Amino acid sequence: MKLRMMAIMAIAASALLSGCQGSDDSKRLYVYNWGEYLDESLIGEFERQTGIKIIYETFATNEDMYTKISAGGSNYDVIFPSDYMVEKMIKEGMLEKIDFSGLPNFENVGDRFKNLGYDPGGEYSVPYMYGTLGILYNKTMVDEPVDSWDILWDEKYARQIFMYDSMRDAFAPALIRLGYSINTTDLEELEEAKRSLIAQKPLVQAYVGDMGRDKMIGGEGALSLTYSGDAYLSMLENPDLDYAAPKEGGNVWFDAMAIPKGARNKTGAEAFINFLCDGEVALKNTIYIGYSTVNMKAFEELPESMRESPVYWPSDDVYETCDVFLDLGDFIKEYDRAWTEILVG
Amino acid sequence: MKRSAAYPYLAWLAVFTIIPLILVLYYAFTSVSDGAVKFSPDNFVRAFEPMYLIVMWRSFVLALAATAICFLIGYPAAYILARKVGEKKSTLLFLLLVPMWMNFLLRTYSWLTILERNGIINNALFALGLPKMDLLYTREAVVLGMVYNFLSFMILPIYTALSKIDASLIEAAQDLGAGKMNVFFRVIFPLSLPGVVSGVTMVFLPAITTFVIPNLLGGGKDALIGSLIEQQFLRVGDWRFGSAVSVVIMGLIVIAMSLFYAVDSDEGEGGLF
Numbered sequence: 001m002k003l004r005m006m007a008i009m010a011i012a013a014s015a016l017l018s019g020c021q022g023s024d025d026s027k028r029l030y031v032y033n034w035g036e037y038l039d040e041s042l043i044g045e046f047e048r049q050t051g052i053k054i055i056y057e058t059f060a061t062n063e064d065m066y067t068k069i070s071a072g073g074s075n076y077d078v079i080f081p082s083d084y085m086v087e088k089m090i091k092e093g094m095l096e097k098i099d100f101s102g103l104p105n106f107e108n109v110g111d112r113f114k115n116l117g118y119d120p121g122g123e124y125s126v127p128y129m130y131g132t133l134g135i136l137y138n139k140t141m142v143d144e145p146v147d148s149w150d151i152l153w154d155e156k157y158a159r160q161i162f163m164y165d166s167m168r169d170a171f172a173p174a175l176i177r178l179g180y181s182i183n184t185t186d187l188e189e190l191e192e193a194k195r196s197l198i199a200q201k202p203l204v205q206a207y208v209g210d211m212g213r214d215k216m217i218g219g220e221g222a223l224s225l226t227y228s229g230d231a232y233l234s235m236l237e238n239p240d241l242d243y244a245a246p247k248e249g250g251n252v253w254f255d256a257m258a259i260p261k262g263a264r265n266k267t268g269a270e271a272f273i274n275f276l277c278d279g280e281v282a283l284k285n286t287i288y289i290g291y292s293t294v295n296m297k298a299f300e301e302l303p304e305s306m307r308e309s310p311v312y313w314p315s316d317d318v319y320e321t322c323d324v325f326l327d328l329g330d331f332i333k334e335y336d337r338a339w340t341e342i343l344v345g
Numbered sequence: 346m347k348r349s350a351a352y353p354y355l356a357w358l359a360v361f362t363i364i365p366l367i368l369v370l371y372y373a374f375t376s377v378s379d380g381a382v383k384f385s386p387d388n389f390v391r392a393f394e395p396m397y398l399i400v401m402w403r404s405f406v407l408a409l410a411a412t413a414i415c416f417l418i419g420y421p422a423a424y425i426l427a428r429k430v431g432e433k434k435s436t437l438l439f440l441l442l443v444p445m446w447m448n449f450l451l452r453t454y455s456w457l458t459i460l461e462r463n464g465i466i467n468n469a470l471f472a473l474g475l476p477k478m479d480l481l482y483t484r485e486a487v488v489l490g491m492v493y494n495f496l497s498f499m500i501l502p503i504y505t506a507l508s509k510i511d512a513s514l515i516e517a518a519q520d521l522g523a524g525k526m527n528v529f530f531r532v533i534f535p536l537s538l539p540g541v542v543s544g545v546t547m548v549f550l551p552a553i554t555t556f557v558i559p560n561l562l563g564g565g566k567d568a569l570i571g572s573l574i575e576q577q578f579l580r581v582g583d584w585r586f587g588s589a590v591s592v593v594i595m596g597l598i599v600i601a602m603s604l605f606y607a608v609d610s611d612e613g614e615g616g617l618f
Contacts, residue, residue: 063580066582067578067579204566205482206565206566207564211457215461218461218463219462220462332581332582333583336576339576340396340573341396343565343566343567343568344399344567
């Protein structure tokens with residue numbers, strides 16, 4: 001009796017849950033983006049132009065997005081994964097090929113941003129925003145030139161340094177200093193980088209995520225491992241701050257637009273991606289977000305202060321020294337082990 | 346009440362507790378080799394490596410410290426609260442509850458402003474001509490955050506237990522010549538133990554598994570059990586190892602709690618004589 005009752009409840013519950021999904025409709029578009037990563041007035045503009053209604057949801061990390069989509073049951077049409085996540089999702093067959101005949105505005109995307117390592121054929125993704133990994137520093141606390149990762153290991157700045165709490169980002173400067181690739185899958189190299197990060201740990205005030213930005217704006221530290229987009233926004237709020245992309249090279253990251261397998265409105269998704277590649281739209285968007293655009297038409301319209309800023313627009317020389325993060329497959333577990341050892345040590 | 350009234354609860358329990366627990370056990374006890382899922386103890390072998398034992402031990406010590414401090418502050422507070430009458434009592438209870446209405450993250454964030462280098466305390470020190478101190482991103486700050494966030498979970502159950510004590514028992518003890526100390530340690534404290542037990546449980550459990558407080562106030566510099574599990578699920582995608590660590594920590598909590606309950610019930614009986 002009890003069991004039968006529970007079975008009925010379970011069926012009722014699952015019926016309720018699946019009932020939430022709407023019917024197939026070419027007039028609806030489910031978009032899944034990072035928080036604060038779109039000038040939301042553009043949603044209305046797109047809806048007016050096309051008559052397609054956008055249902056907009058946001059996520060906080062690639063992994064959140066990946067977990068939700070791989071668990072099934074979601075029905076997004078456009079998603080915004082970062083580089084290594086695009087690669088992982090392609091490998092796992094989670095992305096649809098994009099039909100570029102529906103994307104005339106794709107020609108606005110700069111050539112240096114096409115066919116990158118994470119999507120070599122450029123069939124599955126369209127780049128959205130990009131930036132570099134570098135050092136945000138406070139000019140009142142650092143009076144030497146900042147041009148090398150070595151400064152993050154300088155004892156002068158003990159307890160004045162912020163590092164990212166995400167392991168791939170934290171390992172990047174250590175690996176580069178040792179002359180290794182940020183995508184290394186060599187255990188020896190990883191071990192060496194680990195020892196170097198353990199040696200650095202007493203100098204680190206904290207391993208932080210987004211909070212590092214507020215900390216640097218508040219003058220709580222001298223140096224911080226920071227992505228250029230965040231650095232740009234911080235510098236607007238505190239003029240004592242400056243940004244350097246170290247000469248040894250670093251990481252260049254991309255956030256891309258892609259269509260997940262099983263999308264119900266693929267044509268609408270392509271129309272939306274095409275819309276975001278429009279010069280005017282991309283211009284509005286990059287000014288709102290503060291991250292660097294990949295759209296050359298938008299770039300030409302930018303105010304000079306942005307175009308000439310090394311934070312916003314890395315020179316070709318700097319850009320050439322940077323690598324994108326690639327998906328490491330199962331080797332990521334070795335990074336995790338090494339990272340835990342750093343935090344335990 | 347009819348027994349059928351319990352069915353929604355049973356369904357709730359099945360969907361949100363039992364099934365997830367079975368999934369966690371399934372992930373913990375299996376591993377993938379050559380694309381096939383197999384029963385294997387590998388995840389547990391890894392969870393008992395020295396490095397992860399240190400992580401667990403550290404979480405245990407920090408949670409224990411927070412629980413002890415909560416008890417030392419919480420018991421007298423509950424005692425004072427229980428002895429108050431009328432409007433004063435409701436005002437004090439209200440003051441105790443109001444902070445809990447605020448978002449947990451927000452409350453924890455506000456400690457950043459108090460403890461950081463250019464924060465309230467350090468600015469006050471500086472104004473007095475004293476050197477600034479590193480208060481934030483220390484283990485002490487983590488314990489402070491736990492105490493601050495979980496203190497009311499200690500006070501409220503003890504307060505309830507104390508309020509329920511029959512005043513005539515205390516009067517009887519006094520009539521029979523017991524001094525203040527005797528009344529407290531042989532009558533009041535033993536009778537309040539059920540409250541202490543739930544207070545300790547309600548502080549210790551969230552304290553040992555929290556990952557938000559160590560991340561925000563500890564600067565992520567100590568690997569603690571909560572962040573280790575978070576890392577496995579959200580950043581590494583190793584659900585099997587994450588599940589195994591969860592199972593180990595659940596086991597340790599069950600052992601610690603049953604030891605605690607055993608000691609408690611011994612003392613409880615002893616106190617009656």
